[in-house]
Amino acid sequence: MINPRGLHWGEIGPDDIVMIDVRGEVLAGRHRVEPTALFIHGAVHRLTKRSVVLHCHMPYATALTLTSDCALDPTLSQNAMRFFGRIAVDSEYNGLALDDAEGERIARSMLGANANKDVAFLANHGVIVTGQVISHAYDDLYYLERACLHQVLAQSTGRALRPVDPKLAAHVGDQIHGEREQSELFFEALRRLLPAPGT
Numbered sequence: 001m002i003n004p005r006g007l008h009w010g011e012i013g014p015d016d017i018v019m020i021d022v023r024g025e026v027l028a029g030r031h032r033v034e035p036t037a038l039f040i041h042g043a044v045h046r047l048t049k050r051s052v053v054l055h056c057h058m059p060y061a062t063a064l065t066l067t068s069d070c071a072l073d074p075t076l077s078q079n080a081m082r083f084f085g086r087i088a089v090d091s092e093y094n095g096l097a098l099d100d101a102e103g104e105r106i107a108r109s110m111l112g113a114n115a116n117k118d119v120a121f122l123a124n125h126g127v128i129v130t131g132q133v134i135s136h137a138y139d140d141l142y143y144l145e146r147a148c149l150h151q152v153l154a155q156s157t158g159r160a161l162r163p164v165d166p167k168l169a170a171h172v173g174d175q176i177h178g179e180r181e182q183s184e185l186f187f188e189a190l191r192r193l194l195p196a197p198g199t
């Protein structure tokens with residue numbers, strides 16, 4: 001399921017979502033799909049076998065992809081520690097993903113030695129967050145941007161940063177993963193806040 005091309009986010013309703021297969025053939029829906037979305041999402045679904053693939057250019061995460069580090073430091077804020085050991089980096093910006101080859105090149109940043117990584121920072125571009133459950137992946141996407149915001153703010157002070165011991169960051173990441181009910185409750189709360197269809 002993917003958002004349609006040409007509609008503002010604020011006007012997209014459930015009936016506007018397009019259902020496609022991993023090759024981009026439309027199975028249901030009345031709208032077209034934006035091609036780069038199709039190539040990135042299709043390739044990541046196909047190669048990583050993950051059910052949920054979220055990709056966006058949210059401001060603070062994207063800001064970090066413009067730096068020489070290219071990614072979030074998971075040893076700084078508590079929010080960042082949930083991503084310890086989970087971040088892959090595609091450090092090769094290669095233009096718009098307008099074909100399968102570029103989508104698959106991006107997806108390969110989360111394969112091989114990085115097969116256990118479910119977050120990718122794409123250099124000079126944005127981020128991908130994947131998962132098997134929408135509530136967990138969305139919660140990760142939300143907290144990823146918050147963690148990036150905190151890091152950018154901290155770096156903007158020009159003062160030295162205070163990373164914690166990587167072992168502690170890994171421990172905090174495990175603690176947060178043991179509390180996934182929080183992700184489900186947060187997602188349900190967001191759903192309750194959505195306006196009813198047609199209003």
Ligand SMILES: [Zn+2]
Nearest residue numbers: 055056125126
């Ligand atoms: Zn993009």
